Amino acid sequence: MNPRRKKRLTWVAILVVGVSVAVGLMLYAMSQSINLFYTPSDFVEVEEGKQAPVVGQRMRVGGMVVEGSVKRNRDTLEVKFNITDTGPEITVLYQGILPDLFREGQGIVAQGELVEPRVLKASEVLAKHDEEYMPPELAEKMKGIKHVNPNSPEAYTDDGSEQ
Amino acid sequence: MWRWLHPYAKPEATYRLVDRLLPWFAALTIISLAVGMIWGLAFAPADYQQGDSYRIIYIHVPSAIFSMGAYFGMAVMGAIALIWQIKTAEWSIPAIAPVGAAMTAIALFTGAIWGKPMWGTWWVWDARLTSELILLFLYVGVMALYYAFDDQRTGAKAAAILAMVGVVNLPIIHYSVEWWNTLHQGATITKFERPSIATSMLWPLLISLLGFMLLTATLVMMRFKNELLRHELHRPWAQKVLGTAQEAD
Numbered sequence: 001m002n003p004r005r006k007k008r009l010t011w012v013a014i015l016v017v018g019v020s021v022a023v024g025l026m027l028y029a030m031s032q033s034i035n036l037f038y039t040p041s042d043f044v045e046v047e048e049g050k051q052a053p054v055v056g057q058r059m060r061v062g063g064m065v066v067e068g069s070v071k072r073n074r075d076t077l078e079v080k081f082n083i084t085d086t087g088p089e090i091t092v093l094y095q096g097i098l099p100d101l102f103r104e105g106q107g108i109v110a111q112g113e114l115v116e117p118r119v120l121k122a123s124e125v126l127a128k129h130d131e132e133y134m135p136p137e138l139a140e141k142m143k144g145i146k147h148v149n150p151n152s153p154e155a156y157t158d159d160g161s162e163q
Numbered sequence: 164m165w166r167w168l169h170p171y172a173k174p175e176a177t178y179r180l181v182d183r184l185l186p187w188f189a190a191l192t193i194i195s196l197a198v199g200m201i202w203g204l205a206f207a208p209a210d211y212q213q214g215d216s217y218r219i220i221y222i223h224v225p226s227a228i229f230s231m232g233a234y235f236g237m238a239v240m241g242a243i244a245l246i247w248q249i250k251t252a253e254w255s256i257p258a259i260a261p262v263g264a265a266m267t268a269i270a271l272f273t274g275a276i277w278g279k280p281m282w283g284t285w286w287v288w289d290a291r292l293t294s295e296l297i298l299l300f301l302y303v304g305v306m307a308l309y310y311a312f313d314d315q316r317t318g319a320k321a322a323a324i325l326a327m328v329g330v331v332n333l334p335i336i337h338y339s340v341e342w343w344n345t346l347h348q349g350a351t352i353t354k355f356e357r358p359s360i361a362t363s364m365l366w367p368l369l370i371s372l373l374g375f376m377l378l379t380a381t382l383v384m385m386r387f388k389n390e391l392l393r394h395e396l397h398r399p400w401a402q403k404v405l406g407t408a409q410e411a412d
Contacts, residue, residue, distance in 0.1 A: 005246055005247060008245060008246045009246045012242055012245055012246055012327065015324070015327070015328065016327055016328065016330065016331075019328045019331055020331045023331045023335075027335070027342075031342070031343065034290050034342075034343045035290075035343045035344045036287065036288075036289040036290070036343070036344055036345050036346055037344055039344065062344060062346075098283075099280075099281070099282060099283035100280065100281070101212065101213070101281055101282075109346055124283075124284070125283065126282045126283045126284055126287065126346060127281065127282055127283055128282070128346055128348065129212060129213065129281055129282075129348055130348050130349070130359075131348040131349045131350060131351040131359050132351075132359040132360070133210050133213075133217055133220070133351065133359070133360040133361060133364050134210065134211055134360070134361035134364070135208035135209065135210070135211065135361055135363060135364070136208075136209065136210075136211040138211070138361055139211030139212075140211075
């Protein structure tokens with residue numbers, strides 16, 4: 001490689017490495033703001049220099065819907081459930097239509113206002129899904145999940161609503 | 164290897180090569196896209212959680228992967244254009260950028276359509292979606308810079324620098340779902356472990372990936388041929404190519 005090309009190669013390498021380092025440091029510094037949501041653990045394990053969520057704060061909280069915690073109001077669209085990740089539970093109050101994927105054990109992200117230290121009044125509930133894809137028969141075999149077609153009448157029997 | 168690559172610094176030789184490969188790429192694109200799409204959209208089994216809605220994966224994932232693949236190719240061409248100052252590499256930048264931008268737009272668009280029924284929202288400012296949107300802006304920036312100067316070689320240089328600097332966004336897009344918590348789920352196939360998708364669904368996805376790869380390459384080659392001819396209009400070889408093309412009409 002002739003010296004001029006070598007010089008240009010050096011400059012290009014310096015440019016790319018320099019920009020990468022700069023962007024990397026920037027992203028590292030901003031990592032808390034880049035996270036889309038708080039996890040329930042963030043409420044108890046507050047990292048140094050970070051502020052714990054305070055009542056009145058608008059925020060997103062994400063976690064798994066705790067099995068057996070979903071309470072629906074029979075007359076309105078009000079629903080109340082707990083979400084958790086590794087320990088503490090956060091109660092979410094919501095009024096509205098939940099996404100189709102919402103179910104117990106499902107990961108969700110709720111956005112709203114913290115009304116009590118551990119209670120979020122949500123204005124929006126989004127469902128997360130994982131990166132696994134498989135046909136229903138396989139899921140039944142592997143995970144013991146009974147597949148229910150959302151359009152079939154059976155789908156409505158076990159949430160307590162009338163047929 | 165350098166001796167083998169050297170002739171392709173000459174536009175005529177590059178044109179010949181691309182012209183010879185293009186029909187093969189085009190034919191394979193049509194076959195693999197047709198097989199992948201029909202298999203994936205009509206015959207692959209429905210998902211246990213998402214039902215038929217997941218099928219958009221057969222468009223979303225390939226377009227997203229090759230929006231990044233095309234960008235990487237463009238950045239490599241940018242580096243070659245800057246270091247070795249080879250004209251054909253410069254001209255490949257405007258050939259790649261719009262195709263990559265279209266792939267990015269398709270990925271964002273299909274992602275939004277998928278997000279609405281599954282997540283419950285068209286868009287959320289999480290790290291994955293935002294970084295993919297930045298990729299679209301990078302493509303637009305590269306195109307804008309390339310054509311922003313009266314002297315086209317200056318424009319090509321500026322565009323090449325932006326293309327290379329923008330490469331830093333590619334690992335960010337890929338690892339965004341691991342580094343931060345996002346609404347977007349983690350990687351299904353682009354990881355070192357076994358893909359977390361059933362085999363009956365994986366095969367059509369792999370064929371769709373091949374189809375989108377070939378589609379991207381075919382479109383880039385078609386544009387690249389035009390760029391070569393456009394820059395070399397006054398050269399005898401280009402006039403010969405265009406002359407015979409006119410006679411064929």
